[in-house]
Amino acid sequence: MNIPKEFQITKLLHQETYLDNGELIKWNGQQDEVYSTISSTEEYKPTLLGSIPHMDKDAALKVLNSACKSYSQGQGEWPTMKVSERISCMQNFVAKMETKREEVVKYLMWEIGKSLPDSRKEFDRTVEYIYDTIEDYKQLDRDSAKFFKRDGIHAHIRRGPLGVVLCLGPYNYPLNETFALLIPALIMGNTVIFKPAKNGVLLLSPLLEAFKSSFPPGVVNIIYGRGREVAAPIMASGKIDVLALIGNSKSAIALQDQHPYKNRLRLVLGLEAKNPAIILPDADLDLAIEECISGSLSFNGQRCTALKIIYVHQDIREEFNKRFTKKVDALKFGNPWEEGVKLTPLPESDKPDYIKELIEDARKKGAEIINEKGGKLSENYIYPAVLFPVNKDMRVYQEEQFGPVVPIKPFSDIQEILNEMADSSYGQQVSLFGKDIQEIAPLIDTLVNLVCRVNLNSSCQRGPDVFPFTGRKDSAVSTLSVHDALRSFSIRTFVASKDNAYNNEILQELLNSKTSNFVSTDYIL
């Protein structure tokens, strides 16, 4: 097996500690082995990468205690700290994180099969996200460094933390999406318990020391193990104030159901989606095909924003299908570090069989695989099948495939699609391909009410991370972006005082003495 030296697994990574109350605590219980579906030998065999703690309820509750103690119902050091001090902890963390790029990228490739350029992009994008968050937080602080007066009352309004956050990220962006929750939650003064997803866990090991040394004890806590064994009891304690989860609605609902005081629980959720591409008859086909290829198959379609169904107008379906399938079959499959590779091993060992089931179901119900390589199975992959014509009875129409299969459904009347989208359980984004503004204009006006981002002649995507990322129906709760996430993880809180000499003198003294971290008109540049 030709694996470049720098990416070879020469030593197993046994993560034997977890982060609790600012200490890396040795886990003395069971360790779970971590395998990559990528083979290191010519004859296929999953590669052992190392192991992680299989923590239990008692250990999880101990960690919860640390997070609660650190928050101390809003009285802890972290939630009451000066903005500039929290920022300096974050700056410290990101500087240390940047030194770990190569190690993290290597594990991103092995653990989730993400290509080398995409793994590097995920790391760099995350670092940029942290810097942008710091800048946005400074702006938020500058905007709050003032008093308002209305009806004879002075008000000093800021945003304050919400409490203890349970943060669970997805396997497809184990760094970026998780940190897009974790970082804003932390910087706003919340304390966090973070549990990595089932795949993409060891890549966090190089960052544990940075977490430990950059924040006060108990502010960031990292646990390992099964969701139902560690996350469920944490929720059942009723001590979690925010559930921040990117994943699927089933797990989000199961966790919410554990919480005894549902009205106290805030939700920041990024959930499933089935983003459609709509190809109108006058679309620029070269452009549409290019965008649909990357939209449906980058990272093998394992993106919540992936195009998961393509609606093609009857008049152009033959031409679209012919050219699209040719491009699909030209995509190179290989290991993540191989030059020019576009399709890579699937990290979930049962995924190829699941995709095969979807294909078989669709074929039984009248669809065909229209590309030559479609459905070719290997130990860790199934080559993307383009299925046509897809109908509503097929599982591939109903389920979020989150993998390499592309359903195409023909249409003649655009209203059919709008109705289908309106009836769908999802509402994240859409890609609309066409040119005639007379046709596009009313469509845009409707589509913006069915989803939360209409991508004109381009594939769906989350980025740039400064743009709002959210969804309707089963696709999301609350909004993420550099700017919005700071709001999602905080609440408006303020000090009010009647405008009279007695109060004003106190306020003035508070400001002059700089004794309060909240009542202050100082700001950081």
Ligand code: G3H
């Ligand atoms: O899995 C969902 C991600 O948020 C998608 O992000 O569009 O940047 O790949 P992306």
